Amino acid sequence: MSTSTSLTAADRAMPVRTAAVPRRYGRYLYLAINVSILIFLLAPIAIVVVFALNPTPFIQFPPVGVSTRWFEKFFASRDFMHALGFSLEVAVLTTLSATLLGASAALALARGNLPGTRLIVATMLSPLMLPAILTGLALFQTYVLLDVGRPTWGLVAGHTLVTLPYVVRTTLAVLHNFDTRLEEAAQNLGASPLRTFFEVTLPLIKPGVLAGAIFAFIVSFDQFPVSLFLVSPGNETLPVTLFNYLKFDLDGTIGAASVVSIVLAFLVVIGLDRTVGLRSYVKL
Amino acid sequence: MMKALGSSRLSRRRFLTASASLGIGTVAAPYVARADDPTLRITGWGGKWGEIMKAEIGPAFESEFKCKLQIDSAFPYLPKLQASSRSAPIYDVMHTNSNEQWAAAEMGLVEPKIDPKLVPNLADVYPYAISDKIVGVSIFTSAIGLGMRTDKGYSGVSSWKELWDAKYNGVRGGYVIPVNSLGQAFLMMCGTLFGKGQTDLDAAYTALEKLKPIKIVDFTGAMEKMLLSGEVGLCVIHDSGIYRYDGQNQPTDFVSPSEGVLSLEQVLTITPGSKMKEIANAYVNYMLRPEVQKRLAETVWYSPANKKVKLDAKYDAKLLTTPEKVSKLIQVDWKWYNERKDEIDQRVNRIFRA
Amino acid sequence: MSSAATQRPNGLALFILPSALLFALFFFLPIGLMATMSVLTGNPVVMPKVAFTTRHYARMIDDPFYLEVIWTTIRIGLVTTLVALAIGYPLAHWMARIKSRTGHALLLMAVLAPMLTGIVVRTFAWMTLLSDKGVVNQTLMSLGFISQPLKLMYTETGIVVGLVHIYVPFMVLTLTGVIGRIDERLEQAAENLGASPLRAFIEVTLPLSLPGILAGSLLVFALAISAYVTPILLGGFQIMTLPILIYQQISANFNVGFAAALGIVLLVISLLLVIAYNRALGLVSGQRELQ
Numbered sequence: 001m002s003t004s005t006s007l008t009a010a011d012r013a014m015p016v017r018t019a020a021v022p023r024r025y026g027r028y029l030y031l032a033i034n035v036s037i038l039i040f041l042l043a044p045i046a047i048v049v050v051f052a053l054n055p056t057p058f059i060q061f062p063p064v065g066v067s068t069r070w071f072e073k074f075f076a077s078r079d080f081m082h083a084l085g086f087s088l089e090v091a092v093l094t095t096l097s098a099t100l101l102g103a104s105a106a107l108a109l110a111r112g113n114l115p116g117t118r119l120i121v122a123t124m125l126s127p128l129m130l131p132a133i134l135t136g137l138a139l140f141q142t143y144v145l146l147d148v149g150r151p152t153w154g155l156v157a158g159h160t161l162v163t164l165p166y167v168v169r170t171t172l173a174v175l176h177n178f179d180t181r182l183e184e185a186a187q188n189l190g191a192s193p194l195r196t197f198f199e200v201t202l203p204l205i206k207p208g209v210l211a212g213a214i215f216a217f218i219v220s221f222d223q224f225p226v227s228l229f230l231v232s233p234g235n236e237t238l239p240v241t242l243f244n245y246l247k248f249d250l251d252g253t254i255g256a257a258s259v260v261s262i263v264l265a266f267l268v269v270i271g272l273d274r275t276v277g278l279r280s281y282v283k284l
Numbered sequence: 285m286m287k288a289l290g291s292s293r294l295s296r297r298r299f300l301t302a303s304a305s306l307g308i309g310t311v312a313a314p315y316v317a318r319a320d321d322p323t324l325r326i327t328g329w330g331g332k333w334g335e336i337m338k339a340e341i342g343p344a345f346e347s348e349f350k351c352k353l354q355i356d357s358a359f360p361y362l363p364k365l366q367a368s369s370r371s372a373p374i375y376d377v378m379h380t381n382s383n384e385q386w387a388a389a390e391m392g393l394v395e396p397k398i399d400p401k402l403v404p405n406l407a408d409v410y411p412y413a414i415s416d417k418i419v420g421v422s423i424f425t426s427a428i429g430l431g432m433r434t435d436k437g438y439s440g441v442s443s444w445k446e447l448w449d450a451k452y453n454g455v456r457g458g459y460v461i462p463v464n465s466l467g468q469a470f471l472m473m474c475g476t477l478f479g480k481g482q483t484d485l486d487a488a489y490t491a492l493e494k495l496k497p498i499k500i501v502d503f504t505g506a507m508e509k510m511l512l513s514g515e516v517g518l519c520v521i522h523d524s525g526i527y528r529y530d531g532q533n534q535p536t537d538f539v540s541p542s543e544g545v546l547s548l549e550q551v552l553t554i555t556p557g558s559k560m561k562e563i564a565n566a567y568v569n570y571m572l573r574p575e576v577q578k579r580l581a582e583t584v585w586y587s588p589a590n591k592k593v594k595l596d597a598k599y600d601a602k603l604l605t606t607p608e609k610v611s612k613l614i615q616v617d618w619k620w621y622n623e624r625k626d627e628i629d630q631r632v633n634r635i636f637r638a
Numbered sequence: 639m640s641s642a643a644t645q646r647p648n649g650l651a652l653f654i655l656p657s658a659l660l661f662a663l664f665f666f667l668p669i670g671l672m673a674t675m676s677v678l679t680g681n682p683v684v685m686p687k688v689a690f691t692t693r694h695y696a697r698m699i700d701d702p703f704y705l706e707v708i709w710t711t712i713r714i715g716l717v718t719t720l721v722a723l724a725i726g727y728p729l730a731h732w733m734a735r736i737k738s739r740t741g742h743a744l745l746l747m748a749v750l751a752p753m754l755t756g757i758v759v760r761t762f763a764w765m766t767l768l769s770d771k772g773v774v775n776q777t778l779m780s781l782g783f784i785s786q787p788l789k790l791m792y793t794e795t796g797i798v799v800g801l802v803h804i805y806v807p808f809m810v811l812t813l814t815g816v817i818g819r820i821d822e823r824l825e826q827a828a829e830n831l832g833a834s835p836l837r838a839f840i841e842v843t844l845p846l847s848l849p850g851i852l853a854g855s856l857l858v859f860a861l862a863i864s865a866y867v868t869p870i871l872l873g874g875f876q877i878m879t880l881p882i883l884i885y886q887q888i889s890a891n892f893n894v895g896f897a898a899a900l901g902i903v904l905l906v907i908s909l910l911l912v913i914a915y916n917r918a919l920g921l922v923s924g925q926r927e928l929q
Contacts (some may be wrong), residue, residue: 045755048755132866138668141367141894157660222753239757462890
């Protein structure tokens with residue numbers, strides 16, 4: 001009612017805020033902490049790059065020079081190139097299956113009114129809880145039992161198992177925050193449940209699903225213990241090839257392999273960011 | 285907004301079809317290739333051995349015997365063989381060290397003896413290659429001794445016991461005994477050095493306790509690198525691990541200790557359930573041919589098992605190529621060790637934990 | 639939101655079937671096999687006579703060594719989780735609150751970069767940093783701060799550093815979502831009422847982000863206790879955790895039964911944690927939350 005800008009009695013009664021330390025310093029501290037954390041995260045990667053360019057054939061610091069010999073060796077190696085291609089292929093197939101299965105499972109869990117939803121969610125996340133090395137051995141044993149050998153689809157199935165939880169998590173997260181009034185509005189305007197699903201629900205959960213897909217891709221590309229038992233000669237994933245390579249040769253080739261992996265994966269992530277816009281949805 | 289959605293939907297669809305066809309293509313590919321030559325499935329190390337097998341030895345064998353050689357170099361091999369059924373083993377020929385071969389033989393996964401009628405070259409090998417301490421046949425061997433840096437002023441290194449000297453604290457190198465045969469052979473050597481013999485486990489345990497601090501690794505490749513980078517100054521290693529850097533001017537050298545060198549054999553065995561017995565035996569015979577032995581020995585500095593092999597001078601000087609040199613090799617009783625492996629591992633894991 | 643308590647499953651429930659099939663074939667079947675092998679004397683498929691036995695589990699109780707290994711594994715997991723939380727929270731907060739889109743994209747790249755490097759190489763990078771002839775020691779020695787190399791690797795500390803590096807991104811990405819959903823106006827209201835930014839954080843933001851903290855911690859702990867490559871390389875093979883022991887039993891002792899038993903123990907520990915987590919979550923917030 002009163003539009004006066006003078007201080008009222010109530011205003012005067014409020015304690016005047018005096019910061020013990022000026023806000024500026026708090027801000028600097030916040031930034032300093034975060035920047036140090038970033039350095040911690042990125043330092044080993046810088047080391048990997050240095051390692052990839054250092055000509056000596058073992059771990060050494062300080063580096064003695066810059067050389068592209070390890071990149072040449074990496075690209076010239078039939079084993080590594082095949083492994084790189086195979087890893088990419090497995091990662092793509094895994095991403096597709098994990099995304100499809102995971103997103104649909106999340107939908108069923110969030111909207112399907114399933115009994116024991118919580119238990120089912122916990123079960124779907126349990127592949128993350130078991131040491132992957134056992135999962136790998138168990139799968140190998142099962143495949144042998146069923147006499148299917150070590151086919152690529154078997155490897156993809158194993159990868160899907162350990163990446164599915166991520167897709168389920170991200171999709172569930174988006175679904176939980178979903179404003180169902182949008183769906184109700186669409187239906188009020190005359191859309192059938194099916195049409196609402198495809199034209200309202202699906203596009204809106206897409207970023208969450210895509211975030212899960214990114215995790216699936218990264219985790220599959222980097223996956224080691226499950227792959228260890230399920231790869232067959234001639235069809236090895238890059239992490240397995242690297243691990244075996246390291247038994248005999250500890251040189252910059254692994255650094256080169258790593259740099260190439262990072263660049264490739266970055267391209268994938270940037271590409272997805274451009275087409276979809278990941279901003280607020282790359283969360284677990 | 286709609287335009288962006290539309291274009292992304294389009295590119296995504298294309299991407300999906302492309303990957304689907306790629307996926308189907310690759311899954312189908314192995315089935316197509318299988319219609320060809322018979323395949324012999326073997327195991328093999330990586331590194332220099334793997335390179336030369338893939339580049340020369342393998343293709344030569346394939347063309348001579350009209351088959352395909354499928355080499356699994358993803359260690360460990362035995363668990364995979366163990367998990368596969370007896371009638372359809374995952375390997376036809378297994379190449380690994382003696383300790384594993386013995387374990388495999390005990391489990392009935394590999395045939396303990398090679399038939400000399402099917403592998404005629406067996407007649408030309410040194411006695412150690414088919415001794416009672418071996419299952420299958422040893423195609424190469426290395427000597428396990430000490431490796432050292434030559435630029436740190438270590439002098440008078442001639443005995444195994446040097447490793448226990450306090451001056452090597454912080455630069456001593458050894459192996460994870462439960463998983464590595466050099467480590468296991470070394471343990472038995474400790475029994476000989478400080479006790480009544482290979483089977484004196486108590487003496488060995490006491491000696492190992494005194495060996496700390498020590499840097500341990502699971503594979504000789506890692507030890508080679510630690511020695512090259514200076515992380516380690518004196519270590520247990522096989523001669524091949526030092527000599528293979530010949531010509532690179534590395535400040536490392538191999539020492540054959542006065543108490544004797546242990547034998548690290550490269551052994552081939554055939555699986556009983558293999559459907560490719562004929563080619564398998566042919567492969568074992570092929571690997572014992574003098575020319576093949578010479579080529580491999582000179583690439584990775586292994587000592588060939590075939591007496592008839594004539595190595596070039598510089599290899600001949602350092603490797604074990606005479607009956608006399610070879611007779612000095614100490615072979616270990618793996619059957620005995622494997623029987624006690626669980627309790628030894630339990631004890632050793634305790635000794636070496638940080 | 640409608641209460642789902644008394645509603646019947648609808649058509650959407652069917653969408654769970656493909657995943658259910660995947661799980662049945664590729665998870666429950668193999669794990670069931672493992673559980674079976676953990677109580678048998680051998681592999682029934684390849685060995686003629688096998689008998690039921692509890693000796694694999696008895697072995698764990700008889701010898702204190704195995705209990706130590708279990709405790710070491712849990713301890714490393716706990717420390718890794720706490721450190722990852724301490725490091726991940728500030729970064730997650732920054733990422734959730736940053737206004738510029740480029741800034742967010744850059745931060746995202748930085749957070750994802752460790753994950754993209756590949757586990758084997760990443761661990762080797764840490765070995766390059768922490769070993770006696772590595773970056774840290776060489777730098778400190780050349781600057782004259784130390785005369786003997788510091789033992790950074792071959793210790794639990796080295797393992798924790800390596801594991802934290804791998805799992806901080808998971809923690810950050812879990813937290814950033816939750817923090818992002820906290821209405822900033824709540825913090826502003828607190829500050830308007832006289833609280834310092836720090837107090838507003840402690841009494842408003844932190845409690846509201848608790849579900850995220852729990853979710854991220856659970857994820858990191860589960861991943862940390864099942865890690866293999868990093869502990870073995872950075873611990874210098876001298877620190878024994880359950881996954882390392884399991885691998886040793888499989889690859890060098892060929893004792894699949896014992897390995898399976900150890901694995902089941904690890905699984906049980908993880909499941910107990912999920913239950914504890916669910917309880918804690920229920921106490922902390924009555925709301926619907928992702929698990």
